Amino acid sequence: MNNDFNIIWLRNDLRLHDNPAFELANQSGLPISVVFIVPEFWLDADASTPFSYPESYLNTSGLVRISKPKARFLRASLIDLQRQLYRQNIQLQMVYGDPVSLFAQWQQQGLQQVFTQQAQAPEENYWLNAIRQQGTDLTTYNNQTLFSEAQLQDAGLSLTAGQWPDSFSGFRRRVEKHLNADLIKANPPVALTVDDYDLQDHDLQGHALQNRSSQRYPSVPWPTDFSGQNDHLPSSRFNLPGGEDNGLARLSAYIWQYDGLNRYKTTRNQLTGQNFSSFFSAYLAWGCLSAKRVLQEIRYFEHELQANEHSQWLYFELLWREYFHWSMRIHGREYFRYSGLAQHNHFQPAPINPQHWQAWNNATTGVPMIDAGLKELIHSGYCSNRMRQNLASYFIHELQLDWRLGAQFFEQHLIDFDVAINWGNWAYLAGVGNDPQHHPDSAQKTPGGQAQGRWFSMNKQLQQYDPQLHHIHQWLPELSGQDLAQVQAHSCGQQTLAHYPAPVMPVAIS
Ligand SMILES: Cc1cc2nc3c(=O)[nH]c(=O)nc-3n(C[C@H](O)[C@H](O)[C@H](O)COP(=O)(O)OP(=O)(O)OC[C@H]3O[C@@H](n4cnc5c(N)ncnc54)[C@H](O)[C@@H]3O)c2cc1C
Structure with a gap:
């Protein structure tokens, strides 16, 4: 047989x-x-x-x-x-x-x-x-990627650690000059014409089982306590269902129904809403959508209507994804070291401060912007790019915890977890990833005096991106009576609120 x-x-x-x-x-x-x-x-x-x-x-x-x-x-x-x-x-x-x-x-x-x-x-x-x-x-x-290895090599990009561009802009320049993204097309589905082989129906010697009385493989012990878990959650949060059909529907809806490509660059830094950015990430991460299919639709929009700064910016973000994907393939394990891609070992992790780590885990750091972002992440599996940057900056520079612990935390919670993008962004913000020197903020010092990495002032970020506290009020209803000035004063420890935990690490005044 x-x-x-x-x-x-x-x-x-x-x-x-x-x-x-x-x-x-x-x-x-x-x-x-x-x-x-x-x-x-x-x-x-x-x-x-x-x-x-x-x-x-x-x-x-x-x-x-x-x-x-x-x-x-x-x-x-x-x-x-x-x-x-x-x-x-x-x-x-x-x-x-x-x-x-x-x-x-x-x-x-x-x-x-x-x-x-x-x-x-x-x-x-x-x-x-x-x-x-x-x-x-x-x-x-x-x-997984937009371009093949051969195409990148034709564009003069060598896929070896010493020669791969260490900055995104170097990568982007080469791609834009030498590769024609208009030619990228996703292949249509191909139906299977071969027979099904059911692993459950065969014994370990490959013989067909006559009586399949019990499952051969243990069922997956999913964390299944889904019932009603979202009842109390804000309605304005990421709540799209998984799957290829839903991914393709989201692609079409964002571009053609919600007019995303006429607004993206203006709205992409918002913290709340259902269409401020594409929300393609979870579909891309699990591969329900192929990156080529997304680009093909962007190009079709540009062909039918017109290319604009918004459609170009979304392509630009797909290039960031592309850059991190290839960087991960090239640098591999280096991404998981504390010193990341840095050639020297100057960076040594400090011992973990258990109080800081616990406050982070419980979303009780006492900095409302951070706690709201953590609650959103834990309960919905998503938060905006702007919020992710702020969370990582606070984790690395204020709480001074090992950035890899933060990356692991995101890995557990993000429904769009993508190993290359997540670790690439964390390393980048910690100053040990791609482009460690040449960025506009490099001269910026954190309150702790650390110069490496990207540090954001939380109070400034709050003023710029959530001055009406929509995001904070959504995720921390207990602060619904507070305004921007009160939350800022609390966050930097100037005047703490009686009914909210004091900051474990106060942020800079501005
Ligand atoms: C610390 C940190 C961790 C992150 N971890 C992940 C992760 O695990 N998975 C993930 O998909 N994104 C991650 N991002 C990038 C970004 O935050 C998300 O891709 C984006 O918020 C997802 O929402 P969207 O699909 O609406 O994005 P849009 O703004 O609509 O962007 C479209 C697509 O471009 C890509 N993209 C956008 N921003 C970036 C970026 N900064 N780097 C690389 N690619 C990008 C994504 O594939 C995204 O789906 C992380 C960012 C930070 C700062």
């Missing part, structure tokens, strides 16, 4: 469009299993991984990889995918476990070939290498 089968292993490409896996599976002709693996350590804070840090507090922070809002978005994306695959008579197999051991098992069972996307970061690189070393035939492709 022939038990041969192939696997499509989907990771951050939960979509049918612009996904080479399906065409490759059809070409091979063997029955296919379409698999999504939830690694154990995503949900188990104590699980050990081959990626422990030298600093034990980073391994024992109690953080997991998936919060409830993040799990909800992911599950919706998987359910959507399952629905779409069903129409092709294929089941999506959701498996909980260690990817490397699972592939070893499936190889015994008759697995011939695996189709999966290239690794984005060291952890996935480790999986792919370990699976290859077990003798599994892996075919990988890049379906």
Whole structure:
């Protein structure tokens, strides 16, 4: 009996469009299993991984990889995918476990070939290498970025650490001069024409099970306490459902219904609202939307109406994404060191201040702008780019905690967590990432006297981006009677409010 089968292993490409896996599976002709693996350590804070840090507090922070809002978005994306695959008579197999051991098992069972996307970061690189070393035939492709490796090389960009531009502007100049983004097109979906191979229906030797009395694989212990969790939350928050269909609908709605490309540059720094920015990030992060598909729609808008500063700015942000994605592939593990991409080791982490860390975790730092941002992040899994910058600045420069702990915290909570963008932005703000010197704020000193990194004055930011305190009042209703001057005076410790915690670290007056 022939038990041969192939696997499509989907990771951050939960979509049918612009996904080479399906065409490759059809070409091979063997029955296919379409698999999504939830690694154990995503949900188990104590699980050990081959990626422990030298600093034990980073391994024992109690953080997991998936919060409830993040799990909800992911599950919706998987359910959507399952629905779409069903129409092709294929089941999506959701498996909980260690990817490397699972592939070893499936190889015994008759697995011939695996189709999966290239690794984005060291952890996935480790999986792919370990699976290859077990003798599994892996075919990988890049379906994450706008440009291919060959296109970047044609533009004179070398993908090696010493030669890769260390600033975004250097990267952007080359791309804009040498690459034609108008030619980028996302491939349409390809229906699977091969048979379904159900992993649950076969024993470890690959024999079909006559009586499938119990599940072969443990079900995923999702953090499922979703019921009613949002009842008390502000209605104006990120609340879009996951999935390819919803991602494509959001793409169309933002551009054509909400007129986003005639407003984006003006509104993108707002803290509240439902359309101030595209809200494509979670769809891009899980791959429900391909970046190429987004760019194609921007170009179509420009062709039908006209290119303007807003449409160009959104493309510019996609280039930031592109830059971080390639930087992560090039620098890999360096991004996870305290000294980041810095060539020297001058930066040493200070011991963790438990009071500061606890206040951050509980969203009770006593600085209302920060607490409101943390509440939004924890409860909705999202906050604006402006808020993320402020949170990271306060964490790094005022609380003076190890920036990687902050990056891990974001990783747990952000529904749009993207390893390259998240770690890239945190390292950038900590002054150990790309572009460490040449930025307009580099001469700025934090109150602690640190010069490296980007520091923002919270009271100034509040005045500029939330003078009416809409965001604070939304997330901290107990401060609904307070105005800007009172919140600023409280935040810098000048005149604290009786009914709100005093700041654990007061911010600068202005
Ligand atoms: C400390 C910190 C951590 C962050 N972590 C993440 C993360 O894990 N995942 C993530 O997608 N974004 C992250 N960002 C970038 C940015 O905040 C979000 O992409 C954006 O807020 C998502 O909302 P949007 O899709 O409406 O963005 P828009 O403003 O509409 O931008 C469109 C797209 O461009 C890309 N983009 C926007 N801003 C950036 C940026 N600063 N760097 C790289 N790409 C960008 C994203 O793919 C985004 O979806 C982080 C920013 C900071 C400061």
